Each structure stands twice: as C-alpha cells, then as structure tokens.
Amino acid sequence: MVKALVTGGAGFIGSHLVDRLLADGHDVLVIDNLACGSDGNLAEARQNPRCQLHVADIADGKTIAPLFQGIDWVFHLAALADIVPSIQRPIPYHSANVDGTISVLEASRAAGVKRFVYAASSSCYGIPDVYPTPENADKRPMYPYALTKYVGEQYVMHWAQTYGLPAVSLRFFNVYGPRARTSGTYGAVFGVFLAQKLANKPFTVVGDGSQTRDFTYVTDVVAAVVQAAESDIAGLCMNVGSDNTYSVNRLVELLGGPITYIPKRPGEPDCTFADTRLISQKLGWKPKVSFEAGVATMIANIDYWRTAPVWTPDSIHTATADWFQYLGAAQ
DSSP states (O other), X not given: OXXXXXXXXXXXXXXXXXXXXXXXXXXXXXXXXXSSOOGGGGTTGGGSTTEEEEEOOTTOHHHHGXXXXXXXXXXXXXXXXXXXXXXXXXXXXXXXXXXXXXXXXXXXXXXXXXXXXXXXXXXXXXXXXXXXXXXXXXXXXXXHHHHHHHHHHHHHHHHHHHHOOOEEEEEEOSEEOTTOOOOSSOOOXXXXXXXXXXXXXXXXXXXXXXXXXXOEEXXXXXXXXXXXXXXXXXXXXXXXXXXXXXXXXXXXXXXXXXXXXXXXXXXXXXXOXXXXXXXXXXXXXXXXXXXXXXXXXXXXXXXXXXXXXXXXXXXXXXXXXXXXXXXXXXX
C-alpha cells in the first residue's frame, strides 16, 4: 500500500485513476479546485475512508504544500482544458497549467515523493509530419492550451534532470470514457455527440468526417499511469494511445443517428495516431479496450450527458469564432 496524491482527481481521467488506486488498496488524497472537475465524480470513491478530497488551487503553493507530506506517489492531472477558452483567456491557462505545475513540482520535491507522473497532452505535436507519431516528433503547439501543457511537461523534465525528481510524463491521445466532461464549453467530440443523441439532434461532424483520431479508452490510460508509477523510469516522455486511429464517420456509425456537416477548423490535424512502441518497451503496457467496446460502454452510460449542452451548427459557429479568427490567421 502506498499513499497517493492526485491533482485534478475530481475530473474525468482523475476520478477513474482514484477509483483504480483505491481498488489496488492505496490511500488517496485528491486536490481539486472543482473548476473542471466535479465532486460527483468521486461520489463512490469518497465513501471509502481511504479517500480524501481537498478543494484547493494547485497554484497556491503555501496551501497545498503540507498535503504532500508523507506522500509516496504524485499524479499531476490538474489543468484547464479546451481550445477556445485558452485562446480567449491565455493568462488563466498559464497560471493553472504552468504556474500550477511548478507549484506541484516544488511541493513534491520538498516532500521527497518517490514517484511523480505528469499527464501531458498529444496536442504538443500540433499537425505532425509522421504517423504514427513518435515522441521525438517536432513540437508544434497550435493554441495556448497545447503550449501550456507542453511547457508544464518541460518543467517536469527539468525537475527530473536538475533535482533528481523521479518523474515521468505521459502524453495522452484523445481519451474518452464515462464521466467525460459536460461543461458549457464546446469541446471533446464524445460529449458533444452524446448530448446530441439524447436530444435526437443530428451529429455535428466537422469537415467530411474522414479525419481520424486515436481514441483511447480511459481505463487503458489509467493502467498506463499506474504502471508508470510502479516502475523506476524517470526523466522520460511516453505516448499513450490506442494503437489505432478511427474516423469520426466510424464513430457516428457506431453511435447511430443523422449527421449535419460544419466547416473544417484551422489548426486541427487530419489524423492523430500515437506511436506507442516506447511505452510498450519500457513498461510492457498495451491498450486492451477496443473502440467498438468503448463506444458501447459510452452509450450504456449515456444518461450522464443528459444535462450537457446540446450544440447546434449555429451555436458552434458562435462558440468557435475566435478559433477561426486566430488559428485561421496563423496558417
């Protein structure tokens, strides 16, 4: 049994990680300011006396530092997400994703934690030249969210190099699963499509739907995170993906329903596809959940998205106006 601390543990991926750590017999302390997460995601976990939730901002170093004392493993998942808000409000994204990461790193270093795992983003690759995309591909973050997550990763690797912090960074590709966010921000495709399906509205497919994504099921991602903590690897960045890439057209085929098409967005790759050979070699990790099985689970849990906003072509056009303005001008 170890004592684990999960920042962002009330979020989508974080809450699944908390469930896994508790199931493995560990004590878990969650730090989350509930800006993106929800305490409802921890409703079952908090019935376990080995789980504690502290509502706090990770950028507030003085407040969070005492919580790291006696902690063995730190999982740093807390971040502000989504593309459009990061374009509109870059300063809060820097505060959460960069300053917050430094605060968590310093608290971890001062406490002498044994393992540190950072949740990085495949958005650091931007529009890659190579598929599947390896870890040494050029880094081309296209918007502030991608940039701040990549800068955070650079700090993590620097703390590993300079201070000997036993840290590893995992770059997640298109994670999906139950509890994916239902916020009012236009974001990930699953939340958009499932709310539309519940409302009997057509799926708003970007472009012609032939673009593909490396949709990776959340329990596979959590398994990679735990295996990284259990290893002795440090100072390394590794991709976490599904070992495949799937078209948006295939997704709507599995979900079942009518389609309406909306304009292709600037700065988005036609494909995301992780080269996972490094993590397979270093950790022996392999994804287990097929895309078809994962989508079936999402449909079985569709009521979770009943209160999510139902996006239409008009509301998406309004919500993404800054996306087109800034990223379109950059191309």
